[in-house]
Amino acid sequence: MGTLTLDSYFDPQVEFEEVGVAINGQRTWKLLGPDLDGHYGSLHGVGGLEATVQESDGLATPVFNDCFGNVLGAVYGGNVTWNSVRVSGYGPVLGYQASTLTPGTLLADTLVWRSRGIDPSGFYNLGARYYDPVAGHFLSPDPLGHEASMDLHSFCLGDPINRFDPTGRFGKEAFNGAQAGMADAGENGLSSFNGFGSSSNMKGIYAFEGDFEQGEKDVLFACLALVPGIGEAALASDGAVFAGEGVMLEGGLAEGADAEVAESLGGDAAVSETTLPAAETAAPKVEGEMAAETVDETPIAEIETETGAGAESTSAAVNEGQLTSGVVNESRAAADVGTTAASQGENASLQSGQVAQNAAGGGSGAGDAIPAGFAKELEGGGSWLMTEPQYLKFAKGQDFIGRADGQFMTSSRQLNQIIYDVGTDPVALGQKLNVEGWTANTRLIRMDVSDPLLFNARLPNASMSGANPMFISGGKTIGGVSEIVTDPLPASQVWATPLGR
Amino acid sequence: MNNNPLNLIRQALDKNQMTDLLLGAPEYCYLPKYSSSTSATDLAALLGVLYDNCPLEERQETSLKIERAFLDIVKTYEGIEPSSTVILLEALAQKNGNALGLPLEILASDLRNSIAHFRDRLANDKAAGGRNYPDGLLGDLRRLSKNVVDLGGPSFCS
Numbered sequence: 001m002g003t004l005t006l007d008s009y010f011d012p013q014v015e016f017e018e019v020g021v022a023i024n025g026q027r028t029w030k031l032l033g034p035d036l037d038g039h040y041g042s043l044h045g046v047g048g049l050e051a052t053v054q055e056s057d058g059l060a061t062p063v064f065n066d067c068f069g070n071v072l073g074a075v076y077g078g079n080v081t082w083n084s085v086r087v088s089g090y091g092p093v094l095g096y097q098a099s100t101l102t103p104g105t106l107l108a109d110t111l112v113w114r115s116r117g118i119d120p121s122g123f124y125n126l127g128a129r130y131y132d133p134v135a136g137h138f139l140s141p142d143p144l145g146h147e148a149s150m151d152l153h154s155f156c157l158g159d160p161i162n163r164f165d166p167t168g169r170f171g172k173e174a175f176n177g178a179q180a181g182m183a184d185a186g187e188n189g190l191s192s193f194n195g196f197g198s199s200s201n202m203k204g205i206y207a208f209e210g211d212f213e214q215g216e217k218d219v220l221f222a223c224l225a226l227v228p229g230i231g232e233a234a235l236a237s238d239g240a241v242f243a244g245e246g247v248m249l250e251g252g253l254a255e256g257a258d259a260e261v262a263e264s265l266g267g268d269a270a271v272s273e274t275t276l277p278a279a280e281t282a283a284p285k286v287e288g289e290m291a292a293e294t295v296d297e298t299p300i301a302e303i304e305t306e307t308g309a310g311a312e313s314t315s316a317a318v319n320e321g322q323l324t325s326g327v328v329n330e331s332r333a334a335a336d337v338g339t340t341a342a343s344q345g346e347n348a349s350l351q352s353g354q355v356a357q358n359a360a361g362g363g364s365g366a367g368d369a370i371p372a373g374f375a376k377e378l379e380g381g382g383s384w385l386m387t388e389p390q391y392l393k394f395a396k397g398q399d400f401i402g403r404a405d406g407q408f409m410t411s412s413r414q415l416n417q418i419i420y421d422v423g424t425d426p427v428a429l430g431q432k433l434n435v436e437g438w439t440a441n442t443r444l445i446r447m448d449v450s451d452p453l454l455f456n457a458r459l460p461n462a463s464m465s466g467a468n469p470m471f472i473s474g475g476k477t478i479g480g481v482s483e484i485v486t487d488p489l490p491a492s493q494v495w496a497t498p499l500g501r
Numbered sequence: 502m503n504n505n506p507l508n509l510i511r512q513a514l515d516k517n518q519m520t521d522l523l524l525g526a527p528e529y530c531y532l533p534k535y536s537s538s539t540s541a542t543d544l545a546a547l548l549g550v551l552y553d554n555c556p557l558e559e560r561q562e563t564s565l566k567i568e569r570a571f572l573d574i575v576k577t578y579e580g581i582e583p584s585s586t587v588i589l590l591e592a593l594a595q596k597n598g599n600a601l602g603l604p605l606e607i608l609a610s611d612l613r614n615s616i617a618h619f620r621d622r623l624a625n626d627k628a629a630g631g632r633n634y635p636d637g638l639l640g641d642l643r644r645l646s647k648n649v650v651d652l653g654g655p656s657f658c659s
Contacts, residue, residue, distance in 0.1 A: 393545035
């Protein structure tokens with residue numbers, strides 16, 4: 001009888017976020033998109049699994065999730081295989097047994113309940129604690145004590161339908177706006193456990209959308225190449241491709257230095273469907289929804305920088321399954337309703353009509369209207385850079401981020417392109433973005449907002465405080481970067497990523 | 502008005518006008534693009550440039566000048582917010598290994614006393630960083646203090 005060796009690979013910037021497993025050295029990577037609440041890593045992978053990819057042969061296995069993050073089925077060879085294991089909120093229903101990972105088992109088959117693989121011991125490792133799906137409680141007491149759990153061992157306070165504990169640390173403060181937002185959306189209200197306060201450290205997803213090859217199609221690809229140590233990203237003109245040569249997650253996947261995870265997801269039809277977050281209905285996704293013109297998930301980057309002593313931040317990117325044509329912004333709506341801060345915030349001045357108005361070039365606000373092409377680009381996200389001191393001074397712990405007269409930013413796509421072009425060197429980035437004072441020692445934080453058009457986005461004018469002597473009227477820097485300004489942004493809509501470290 | 506931050510810092514050090522720089526005097530206003538500063542100057546960006554670029558041989562003298570300026574302003578209402586920024590930056594620099602060597606505990610104690618003295622006024626101040634908090638600037642100072650503590654520094658506002 002041989003030895004069975006199981007290894008797990010974790011995102012170094014998202015606690016307990018497993019991004020790959022290896023069985024006897026054979027690695028399989030998880031293609032992770034936004035979790036149920038629409039943000040990468042905020043639910044530690046629950047609902048975020050798009051597909052699995054075997055490193056050895058590049059076999060991609062897209063999966064179907066339901067609104068709880070349970071994997072209902074997977075696509076093998078173009079056919080959907082529905083999982084025979086039934087699950088409840090507590091785990092596999094009695095009489096059913098989730099598959100454990102063995103050399104003959106595909107990873108996707110083992111991730112039945114909440115996108116989590118069951119341990120050979122029969123328990124689930126939920127990060128801080130092991131969970132017994134049969135008894136429906138944790139094996140060890142709640143590390144947060146009685147304040148978090150009356151009996152210390154219960155799971156989700158006895159309500160696994162409306163709540164979830166992805167890490168085994170279910171503090172009262174763990175709930176955030178996504179919970180209410182999901183309830184507002186008509187969801188059953190799967191609660192969101194969004195990190196661990198200031199020490200949370202989440203990882204982003206970056207994707208390009210655009211005509212990259214022959215102008216034939218929108219090709220979406222995860223920009224692994226934009227991150228130091230990742231290497232070149234591969235592109236294909238016929239569909240979504242994700243590829244990474246080199247260390248996939250810097251600092252966290254030492255063994256992955258030679259990993260080449262490249263696989264066309266089968267062109268238009270075989271792209272794994274993104275698990276939609278808050279506004280997704282309770283109905284499981286069906287095969288028909290995978291048509292090419294179905295859904296596009298807005299690229300979302302989510303990361304909370306870790307500023308604790310000794311914390312070593314790294315940069316990384318994770319692929320996001322995307323599709324090719326027919327952009328339908330369902331995810332935008334999902335993100336909107338999933339964020340209570342946006343609806344509660346006095347500065348969130350967003351109405352869908354206004355978005356349309358801005359996108360059509362008739363934006364409101366002090367500045368000029370945004371050209372339709374740029375507005376379209378901004379639907380993929382807005383981004384800006386700030387230094388670490390600025391982040392600590394103006395962003396960390398704030399409910400709203402940005403200047404009252406307008407927060408400067410560019411599109412995520414343009415910033416991705418800039419980083420692709422010049423790397424993460426602060427001096428080069430400063431030159432490109434017309435920011436003085438960034439030197440080789442400057443630590444930069446990338447700020448991303450999933451949809452800046454929701455926040456009174458408009459072109460900047462020369463009277464704005466960020467319009468320095470290098471400002472060019474019309475919203476472009478001398479480096480050719482288009483810019484907008486927005487109203488202050490709810491912190492729940494902004495994600496920070498340490499750049500280049 | 503935006504100037505090169507390195508030039509501004511050099512000028513403030515050479516002319517012994519660090520107090521003016523901390524208080525955001527017009528000639529030392531610096532507001533870079535992408536800044537989220539809610540006031541006319543971005544002291545965090547300025548001091549960040551200083552910490553990133555201060556030559557080793559000048560660090561002690563620079564530290565003394567900043568400390569003197571801090572002590573000049575910390576007892577004034579207008580000086581509270583920039584004083585908190587000084588402490589934040591030094592705490593961050595300690596974490597990153599490029600600190601100037603400011604006596605953080607002493608400075609934090611002075612700032613704590615000043616905040617206590619102006620507590621009511623701060624709580625009613627809804628300008629700049631106080632706009633997002635029911636207790637005005639006091640709320641923002643509490644946030645900054647927490648950030649300092651997270652960096653391993655001393656608390657100056659609770």
